[in-house]
Amino acid sequence: MSQNDLVLDVRDLSVSFRTGRGKVRALRHVDITVPKNKIVGIVGESGCGKSTLINSVLRLLAPNAIIEPGSQVDFLGDDVIKMSNSQLTDLRGQRISMVFQDPMTALNPVISVGTQMTDILYRLKIPMAEKRKRAADMLAQVGIPDAQRRLEDFPHQFSGGMRQRICIAMALMMNPALLIADEPTTALDVTLEAQIIHLMKELREKFECSMLFVSHNLGLIAELCDEVIVMYAGEVVEQGEVHDLFHRAAHPYTRMLLECDPARIAEARQELPTITGSVPDMIDLPPGCIFAPRCPRRYEPCDASPPEPYAVSDQHSARCFLVRDGR
Amino acid sequence: MADNILTVKDLRVRFRTAGLVKALVNRIEDPFIDAVMKVSFSLGRGETFGLVGESGSGKTTLGRAIIGLVRAQEGSINYDGSELIGLGDKQYRSIRRNIAMMFQDPVASLSPRKTVRASITEPFRIHKMGVANLGEEARRLLDLVGLHQGFMGAYPHQLSGGQARRVGVARALALEPKVIIADEPTAGLDVSVQGEILNLMNRLQRELGLSYLIITHNLPVVRHVSDKLAIMYLGRFVEQGTTKEIFERPAHPYTLGLLAAVPEPDPDKRRDKLELQGEIPSLMRRPSGCEFHTRCPFVQKKCLEVAPKYEEVAPGHWASCHFPFPDPADAKAVGPGAMPGMGNVPYAPGAAGEERLAAGAAMGDSMKKDIFRGSR
Ligand SMILES: Nc1ncnc2c1ncn2[C@@H]1O[C@H](COP(=O)(O)OP(=O)(O)O)[C@@H](O)[C@H]1O
Ligand SMILES: Nc1ncnc2c1ncn2[C@@H]1O[C@H](COP(=O)(O)OP(=O)(O)O)[C@@H](O)[C@H]1O
Ligand code: SF4
Ligand code: SF4
Ligand SMILES: [Mg+2]
Ligand SMILES: [Mg+2]
Numbered sequence: 048m049s050q051n052d053l054v055l056d057v058r059d060l061s062v063s064f065r066t067g068r069g070k071v072r073a074l075r076h077v078d079i080t081v082p083k084n085k086i087v088g089i090v091g092e093s094g095c096g097k098s099t100l101i102n103s104v105l106r107l108l109a110p111n112a113i114i115e116p117g118s119q120v121d122f123l124g125d126d127v128i129k130m131s132n133s134q135l136t137d138l139r140g141q142r143i144s145m146v147f148q149d150p151m152t153a154l155n156p157v158i159s160v161g162t163q164m165t166d167i168l169y170r171l172k173i174p175m176a177e178k179r180k181r182a183a184d185m186l187a188q189v190g191i192p193d194a195q196r197r198l199e200d201f202p203h204q205f206s207g208g209m210r211q212r213i214c215i216a217m218a219l220m221m222n223p224a225l226l227i228a229d230e231p232t233t234a235l236d237v238t239l240e241a242q243i244i245h246l247m248k249e250l251r252e253k254f255e256c257s258m259l260f261v262s263h264n265l266g267l268i269a270e271l272c273d274e275v276i277v278m279y280a281g282e283v284v285e286q287g288e289v290h291d292l293f294h295r296a297a298h299p300y301t302r303m304l305l306e307c308d309p310a311r312i313a314e315a316r317q318e319l320p321t322i323t324g325s326v327p328d329m330i331d332l333p334p335g336c337i338f339a340p341r342c343p344r345r346y347e348p349c350d351a352s353p354p355e356p357y358a359v360s361d362q363h364s365a366r367c368f369l370v371r372d373g374r
Numbered sequence: 375m376a377d378n379i380l381t382v383k384d385l386r387v388r389f390r391t392a393g394l395v396k397a398l399v400n401r402i403e404d405p406f407i408d409a410v411m412k413v414s415f416s417l418g419r420g421e422t423f424g425l426v427g428e429s430g431s432g433k434t435t436l437g438r439a440i441i442g443l444v445r446a447q448e449g450s451i452n453y454d455g456s457e458l459i460g461l462g463d464k465q466y467r468s469i470r471r472n473i474a475m476m477f478q479d480p481v482a483s484l485s486p487r488k489t490v491r492a493s494i495t496e497p498f499r500i501h502k503m504g505v506a507n508l509g510e511e512a513r514r515l516l517d518l519v520g521l522h523q524g525f526m527g528a529y530p531h532q533l534s535g536g537q538a539r540r541v542g543v544a545r546a547l548a549l550e551p552k553v554i555i556a557d558e559p560t561a562g563l564d565v566s567v568q569g570e571i572l573n574l575m576n577r578l579q580r581e582l583g584l585s586y587l588i589i590t591h592n593l594p595v596v597r598h599v600s601d602k603l604a605i606m607y608l609g610r611f612v613e614q615g616t617t618k619e620i621f622e623r624p625a626h627p628y629t630l631g632l633l634a635a636v637p638e639p640d641p642d643k644r645r646d647k648l649e650l651q652g653e654i655p656s657l658m659r660r661p662s663g664c665e666f667h668t669r670c671p672f673v674q675k676k677c678l679e680v681a682p683k684y685e686e687v688a689p690g691h692w693a694s695c696h697f698p699f700p701d702p703a704d705a706k707a708v709g710p711g712a713m714p715g716m717g718n719v720p721y722a723p724g725a726a727g728e729e730r731l732a733a734g735a736a737m738g739d740s741m742k743k744d745i746f747r748g749s750r
Binding site: 092093206208209233236237238239240241242244245263264265266267268269270289290293294303304305307308309310311312315316317318319320321322325 | 639649
């Protein structure tokens with residue numbers, strides 16, 4: 048894929064956090080690309096580094112974070128890591144937008160929805176009436192009934208599902224090149240979740256924007272995404288096209304994760320599969336494969352040195368010696 | 375022969391929503407809402423009963439009413455032969471020890487300033503039970519839920535999601551209850567950890583002979599863990615039956631909608647249609663007729679005017695819908711009017727079926743197909 052087709056190109060990104068106990072190596076040698084007009088899903092259990100990755104892309108890392116040398120976060124040709132503060136302000140406000148799990152992260156409770164939406168357009172030299180019209184249009188597009196009138200309302204006057212729709216409308220106001228959604232439906236009921244996912248599919252057709260969709264819900268990833276990245280303990284352990292990932296998963300962790308999903312288990316059963324053991328301490332990493340302590344397929348090479356991403360097929364790779372050795 | 379440890383009948387819980395003045399100002403005629411509206415069910419000994427519905431449907435309130443944290447206005451709660459409604463505080467307390475609740479969001483429900491040891495032995499203090507050796511009790515409880523004794527002195531913020539749930543289970547087990555009401559026991563957990571907690575609860579059920587009422591909005595989970603199931607909407611049960619029956623032959627459109635809303639972890643099974651539009655209406659303004667009619671894809675004229683009865687659609691399977699989905703198992707032959715959307719499900723139309731078919735003709739085939747594909 049040519050460089051020009053990529054909105055986001057993350058190369059060899061490593062991020063650590065300084066703590067009293069030592070250096071938490073939260074991301075290690077992460078490579079991720081988001082092609083134009085594609086939805087890329089990131090899946091992984093809590094603590095695997097999903098938020099750290101997003102925060103690196105937006106340069107919103109905690110003060111104790113260190114971006115390790117050699118890391119590269121390329122957004123439409125610009126290296127985010129080298130950006131000045133004013134470039135970053137532009138990046139966050141206008142070129143990349145975010146939708147969070149809790150809509151109230153993005154909404155101001157004491158300002159009307161209409162004002163919050165027109166404020167996003169502060170740079171545009173167009174009459175206020177025009178801005179309000181755009182805001183109302185956008186609210187209507189995300190399925191808020193009676194949008195014109197509801198511009199006057201405050202966030203608390205909307206239900207949780209409606210608030211998340213408003214956040215999506217706000218995120219799309221500037222026609223961003225990249226939309227990052229971090230567990231946008233986790234706080235919602237399944238019915239509302241289905242509605243929001245449906246909306247995101249529709250909007251993606253309309254707005255031709257690329258999306259980085261973070262979720263721990265495999266069903267949602269399968270439903271929405273074109274490509275999938277599986278993270279485990281700070282590493283990308285597998286990545287590929289969505290069908291490859293769900294039908295031909297190569298990494299033992301991905302396979303186990305899929306097996307654990309109760310929605311995938313055809314027959315009702317009492318004893319559910321689990322992944323024994325726990326996520327390793329990211330201060331003191333094992334010398335070999337990060338998943339080795341929990342891996343049922345572990346063999347000789349696994350404890351000696353860490354595996355690299357090996358190609359399973361074109362566009363599909365996994366960090367596992369089984370792939371390298373054709374086992 | 376049903377051996378029920380808990381039987382709830384026509385239970386009704388009302389809340390006052392606004393003060394009198396505010397009600398007058400806002401012209402609220404009825405400042406009360408019925409969060410639980412005439413709900414009946416029984417929990418068999420050693421069984422698991424699942425309670426499913428969108429948030430705001432009254433699940434938590436029903437659980438809280440059973441353990442006496444909110445007052446029920448009407449109805450009956452019978453625990454192992456004793457009626458709980460109308461009991462004096464002291465008597466209630468002695469029976470109530472047999473029913474424990476695991477609250478939603480364990481980290482939030484555990485006191486941040488209390489150690490694990492203090493949290494799990496708190497029920498002894500609340501119920502004024504003198505225990506010779508609290509430390510020993512704490513050790514016993516941690517052991518039961520598979521937590522290392524080293525967690526004794528830990529604080530909630532030092533626990534992972536799964537560990538906090540285990541502490542919640544330990545605390546619920548403190549007084550050796552027979553019934554546990556678990557409110558969203560796996561919400562927010564990763565799938566791998568979710569399985570661990572459910573397996574733990576399953577083991578404890580077998581070893582200690584517990585009966586569970588599990589409140590959840592997670593249908594894939596409830597399918598694996600519960601024997602019976604009720605679907606709740608606006609404080610009422612709209613469908614109830616064995617879990618198997620409801621998953622295989624859902625009768626109520628709301629149940630179908632909930633099932634269809636769960637995405638399958640398979641990119642070949644994407645849904646291009648949305649079955650359940652809209653949101654749950656306010657309890658202050660219950661819709662006329664069938665209360666689900668504002669969102670029902672199968673709504674007919676009758677539904678706007680007449681409330682459907684909650685009736686048995688098959689033995690032990692109840693639903694409140696004028697046009698319940700037919701039970702394919704009962705049909706002997708492929709009826710001439712077999713619904714096109716239902717694949718090769720054989721169906722002989724009965725009296726209600728005729729109307730149902732008319733309703734079926736009015737909606738798009740693709741929608742039916744989607745709904746059935748979604749619910750499998
Ligand atoms: N500011 C911080 N200081 C120290 N450790 C942190 C900090 N932020 C995150 N971490 C650690 O980094 C790892 C990845 O966290 P995070 O990116 O939040 O994961 P996720 O979003 O996948 O749940 C975790 O082990 C977390 O504890
Ligand atoms: N103490 C209370 N006072 C007034 N209304 C309440 C109270 N507790 C719950 N409710 C209302 O009762 C309804 C049912 O709530 P709840 O039982 O929490 O539903 P669920 O657990 O299904 O999400 C909601 O409309 C809620 O706002
Ligand atoms: S490299 Fe070895 S330990 Fe790691 S996932 Fe592959 S088989 Fe398992
Ligand atoms: S009675 Fe009518 S509106 Fe209500 S669930 Fe049945 S078909 Fe839908
Ligand atoms: Mg996160
Ligand atoms: Mg609740």
